[in-house]
Amino acid sequence: MRSSSPGGTVPASGANTYSTTQRTTQRITPDSGPGHDGAVAVAYPGAVSKRETEVLALVGAQLSNAEIAAHLHLSVRTVENHVSSLLRKCGVADRRELGRLARQDSSEPGRITGLPAPLTTFIGRAAERERLLAALRAARLVTLVGPGGVGKTRLAIETAGGAQGSFPGGGAFVDLVPVGEAYVAQAVAAALGVTERPDQHLHEAIAERLGDGGALLILDNCEHVIDAVARFAEQTLRRCPGTRILATSRERLGVPGERALPLAPFPPASATAAPVPLTSHAELLFLDRATAADPGFTADPATLTLLCARLDGMPLAIELAAARVPALGADGLFAALDDHLRLLAGGRGADERHRSLRAVIGWSHELLDEEERALFRRLAVFAGPFDLDAVVAVTPGLARSAAADVLGRLADKSLLAVHRRSGAARWRLLETVRAYAAERLDQAGETDAARRLHLEWAAGVASALEAHLETADRWRDGFDAVADDLRAALAWAPDVPGHLPYRLAGALGHLTYARRFLGEALGHYLTAARLAPTALEAVADLRAAADCTSAIGDVGRQPLEMLLEAVGRARETGDGDLTAIALASVVSAACRHHVEFEEGVPHAAKAELLAEARAAGDPANPVVAAHLAAAAAWLANEHAADDHPADVHAADDHPETETEAETEAEAAVEAAVEAARTAGDPVLVCAALDIATMAALRRERRRQACHVTSRRLSLLESLPRHVPAACPEIVDTLRMAFYGFLGVGDLPAALAVARQAMDDDLVGGSYLAAAHLITPLVLTGRFDEALSLETEVWEGWRRTGRPFGPQLGPPIGALSLAHGLRGDGDAARLWRSRALNPPHRRRYSYFMTFADARLALHHGRFEQAAELVEAALVGSPTAATAPYREAVAAELAVAAGLPGAAGRLAATGAGENDWAAACLARARGRLRKDENDLSAAVALWERIDARFERACTLLLLPGRADEGASELAELGCVPPKT
Incomplete structure (x- = not known):
């Protein structure tokens, strides 16, 4: 199967793919756009239009395509076309590099x-x-x-x-x-x-x-x-x-x-x-x-x-x-x-100067008149800068024109500082002055009333910002201008259920999630659930909080506890459909993320929860039906896994005999996907397709899983970006798509998804997102680009002090491989030691065993070939990198002349992986000295854009060895010794 490349165009196969484009450097100066007050130096072979210049400036300001579209009053599709054009003209591989170009001269160093x-x-x-x-x-x-x-x-x-x-x-x-x-x-x-x-x-x-x-x-x-x-x-x-x-x-x-x-x-x-x-x-x-x-x-x-x-x-x-x-x-x-x-x-004493200032x-x-004094003390409720609308909101009875006049008089007397933001006037009290105003407010007995008005204003402003998240032009600036006051208003609000505190907490949860302050958003949603006037409202906020946990990397016990609390609150409402959805969500979460639990939820307990959900809800309600079907499908697949664990490989054309449980599981998955489609919610459809993906992977049907994940990718654009409900699907889809394409050896598609994730405003931009680029870059022979990321990834990990996660195992092993193929043994050993150093070493070293075997094959180091072959075969056969390890082990056995190498080669399947298929074809060519097998391998390498492996294979073809040597030299690699 040849998968299309999501998020971009897969490079064409063949020799033209490997040509180097010569580019000239010019300068463009943005006419407008945030964050740009100077020229932007970019490399590009063609002219950049005025509109592209505007788009480039906004990419540099880290706006998403949707936000750029709103800012420039364009469609999202048009913005995507401009970004694609800029990528081509600027000669960069992804949006991340485009943003760097846009920012590099946007201001002085x-x-x-x-x-x-x-x-x-x-x-x-x-x-x-x-x-x-x-x-x-x-x-x-x-x-x-x-x-x-x-x-x-x-x-x-x-x-x-x-x-x-x-x-x-x-x-x-x-x-x-x-x-x-x-x-x-x-x-x-x-x-x-x-x-x-x-x-x-x-x-x-x-x-x-x-x-x-x-x-x-x-x-x-x-x-x-x-x-x-x-x-x-x-x-x-x-x-x-x-x-x-x-x-x-x-x-x-x-x-x-x-x-x-x-x-x-x-x-x-x-x-x-x-x-x-x-x-x-x-x-x-x-x-x-x-x-x-x-x-x-x-x-x-x-x-x-x-x-x-x-x-x-x-x-x-x-x-x-x-001022007087x-x-x-x-x-x-x-x-x-x-x-x-x-x-x-x-x-006079030690504090005299400070007391003198207060005096x-x-x-x-x-010296203020009464009107000035009344407004002055009311301004103490603002934590940060405020505008005229905010002032009017906390001073009832004062006309807008009168408020503006008094503010001007206070500013003239230096009791207020004036700021201008995007042309609009804002004022603030210096902290020492604000503390004095707060004392006067308290002495006047007006503190509680003023804070109540401030809370009403904050709730209104937050709700207005929330209502315009999808359409407002640069809503982020509006939020940043008032965020501290919104937080202060919530902190001052009574910590008991009530309409205004609840409204503000919920809006802050939504706004901070959209602003990508993810941990803060989780806290606000939990506060909203606690302050909710009714159980119905609490259920929605608990579910939002559980969804937020996907954004902060916790998909285990914490969100499950939130969902269980939502079940309890749903039962209080007496709403059967709401209770059914809450119960079904618990079942799905417990099945979907079972590996995150130290002790999983027993299958029987989940079955009881599903039975209660079915009894509570109306199956004629499409949303209820979708949730029930999803929970049933997860349970059915869990039962099938227990009934028939996938402990042996399935031949490509001869699937294993299905058990009754597996047949039921497949039917349940189809029903879940169909029910989600009927409900018409792309989030539910995406979640249901994940069940199908996991079912296929459990049976080692990599291509089927990859096909389903491609369908999930196609839904990403329709998922709402500013609500937590879509977060689990956005995060999981990009992760599963990357590993899915890597698992079938579709390296261009895996690289395209990694770039798409790097550009994503929710999951991209971090050293972890950059790390995902490295593995497909190395496997396709893009060593320069891969090695350009090594410092960023390692220093990013070191600075954050994070424990070594499994997501870093393959990229670190790939960096060792890249250095070794270029003949830099010291760097290769350094990265190898890093790959093998973390806790739970065995789990993280699986890809390193592939790198070790591939380097031994390249450098002709066969004295430890038998040990390396056995090491490469250790690990889960369903892992995305398993086919790579198994295929290179078979080729190393052949090249080293190990006893039983022919039998091992014959017994090794490609595992539905194009890279493994090409590697095994080359191994057969080595064993049989058959140019047809080697030529087939070359074609397969070209199909997946594996430039380095293609060059190595050409060296084995007498008529094309010079072409292979030239290609390896261009890649900066030492020639192989085999």
Whole structure:
């Protein structure tokens, strides 16, 4: 069977496949698109259109095809065509490389994303900035410590902005003011533009993004989340040796290796009545800010000196006071402020400067009119920046125009900072000012009412964002702008069942799943289930939570427990159909993922659950019928496996005799697929087809399984990307398709699926996704591309600190093979030691035994051939790589002249695998010295694009040996000794 290549076009067979395209390098400059403010250097042989330039910019910004389509108002199919064209023109193999090209010149090297652009002049602090730079050169964690209002954030921004070229890995500025204890990693991830992937948690994705390239993270305002920041910093610095962290906080983090730099207020100038030139930074700051507020401002230098001394040199206090200059003048300001400070500040002590700042804020507050005070204290409920709509929502009775006017007045008085995002104005309270506003809100007895309004606003905003997930243009930006406030509103909400908290928790689950904060989404869905006003709503959220676990790599006991809880809540509703679906889902999950359980659910217990489901539900309901049929099919196949385990190989044309249980199982699978089609839900159809895939694999019908998986691949486009229900099928389909095509030796299709998975916004982008590319790349002879991934994969694994999983066994063995075929014995031995080093070594070394045998065959090392042949035959015969091991073992036996080699060759079947079929044909040619067998092998290698193996086979054909030698030289391989 020749399978089509999903997600792309399979290269044509024949010699033309192996030609090298010469490309020229040009430059294109995007006219628009997020993340691009410079030229993009790309290699391509043809012109790139303006529309393709826009698409390229959005690929570089890591948007999916659907999001690009929404942004540019195109169809998804049109975007796919543009991406395919760009792949061809840019001369790259996949979307991942295309994105790298798009980003490589999109900004200056070492750019720190999110670094605020200050709107005012930076005054003084030259010595402090030099000390901070020196500390960053000497230490990997530097904490700038000082009281609120002393200017820590501004100094960190100025220092980082001037030092960007010193950090080739770039970095990010992360404002932690609005961030809760549990969301520090999310804030960093959003700033860096990374998301979670299955089997890769957010901390690991961040570590992979930072790498070892010398990055800088600025974590600003850490004091309220200091424990979480300390844990994050310690983890990150351990995993990313090239990364440095600059933190600002009112106290040090307490992490080993931390260097704390205290930041003091500006030192006061000597107080004198004589006219002197302004020399102190405090005076210069006051003059700059006062002049900005009143361009005609003048003052006696001695008055400014006394005024700044009275303000203790605190930059924020100076700025707040300077904002009052237009109304009071310097002399009036000094008189009013001096009286107020004497009254509120009291005696002088260690905390006097901080108390003085609070006194200045309080004095500024007393100068507000009642309308300004009322709005000022209401703004304390916002954790982060807010817009006019949000302000109106928490201040009932205040007209929109009046709210805008008051916001402007508060900003003029420096009590609000103004930000602009995509042209829209947003405001925020500085943290010290917000803390004061919160106190005033509490003293007014308005905290509970304000938080209730804030919760209503948050639930409404979250629901609106949720409703536009599929269609909104760049919805992600809208979510990121309010995410911290949505989380804060939920944290403040009563932890009891209620409509608003439930609505917000459910919407946050949906939004964070779509935003690919997968672990967070799971938590929100569980919160929603706990807060659900009714059992009916709780069932939906528990099922969503169970589906989320597929996204974080847990398909074992945890989701089963959630589904069992959903069964209990479904029973409470008295809804028979809902109960039947919940029960059937438990049966299907327990069968489908049984290998994940330390102790499986007994077959009899599952049969009882299915019987209860059948009794509860109406089989005339198509959705109920589909779930019941799926559970029945899983159980029937489990029974067939117990009744007739597949412990022997089936000849290609002579299937084993079917038992009655197997016949019933096949009928049950067909019924499940048909019931799912009738229900009309592509998620149910995809899940039902997985039963058929597993049934075929159990009986070693690889081609049949591959055919079914191809049908699942064709459904991927119709699966919703933003809801957890589709997650298990997206993750499983791509995984099963890859191993399915690898299992039948269809290497172009396996490689295409690996590239498709790498580009997928849910499963792609991680070192694990990159690792899946390596095996088909090596088996097809694309050694340069495979070896270009080795550092990324190994360092990604090392940085994340993950245990060695079975998914890394084949790629690591393939890297050893590639190095060995190129004659680099040291590198081959290094990767071999890595493949054989993990826990449960035997399980992970199966593919390595194939590599060992193939290298022995290539280099003519036959002294251990008998041992290598026996080792290659160990392992599950149903594994995707089993045919490779068995076929190369037979050929090694022939080449080494082992006793019984002919009989072993005759007894070895291809296992429905094209690579194995070609290998066995070559082995027969060696044994018989038959050019027809060798020519047949060449044709088979060409069919699956196995360039290296084709060249090795040509060497055995007298008339084509030169062609084979030339091909091997082009691949950088040493010639074989056989």
